[in-house]
Amino acid sequence: MPKKVVAETERRRRRPTRQGTVLSEKLIVQTALRMLREHGSAGLTARRLGAALGADPSTLYRYFAGLDGLTRAIGEELMGRALDSWTPTGTWRADLRSLGLAIHASYLAHPQAALLTASRVTGRPREIEVDETILGILRDAGFDDIDAVGTYHAFIDLALAFAALDAGALAINDDVREADEDMWTSTYAHLPPETHPHITATAHLLADRMNHSAYPAVLDTLLNSAEARLAGREG
Incomplete structure (x- = not known):
């Protein structure tokens, strides 16, 4: 059963990851986009994403309702970028x-x-x-x-x-x-x-x-x- 998704302010790490970064939804989505570009959809797993972020794979479930929730966030990011580029x-x-x-x-x-x-x-x-x-x-x-x-x-x-x-x-x-x-x-x-x-x-x-x-x-x-x-x- 996936862990409960909590508010951004409540789930933000108080200390950096092993790579010296503080996790956020935006950082996770950007990292997932990079992994998709390099490895395709088959390469986007919680384990690989955690390794790329320098965090435990279970951390993903504090930000998204599993990989499906992350997929939705990626789709939203692409839509948002389109809107931001449009005048x-x-x-x-x-x-x-x-x-x-x-x-x-x-x-x-x-x-x-x-x-x-x-x-x-x-x-x-x-x-x-x-x-x-x-x-x-x-x-x-x-x-x-x-x-x-x-x-x-x-x-x-x-x-x-x-x-x-x-x-x-x-x-x-x-x-x-x-x-x-x-x-x-x-x-x-x-x-x-x-x-x-x-x-x-x-x-x-x-x-x-x-x-x-x-x-x-x-x-x-x-x-x-x-x-x-x-x-x-x-x-």
């Missing part, structure tokens, strides 16, 4: 587009963490702040509540789905990823036009596009649709 302009479409790109970029900066957390709902303050911000942009723009929620749902799921998809490509071995990327020029570009006329005709375009994320283009499609609905309602 609103007051134009709803531009603000949603830039926030979506910020979320996508924040997750891709930590591919292993993105794969671990993109499908999770953390319920933590920074994630809630992102959700409140998106809904506020939509409602302030004039979307009714049904349209605002529908657009929010599509918007956030699209950002996280592409974050997971693109993070998957970044998380694999470099040689494997490069072999996948080369497939557009090594295989697709050499298919015979007699059997694959459409691929042959577009092979040069496929090679230029397919190794880049489609997220910006699909995001624009979503925003075009939302803008058209809003214009129809105003009309």
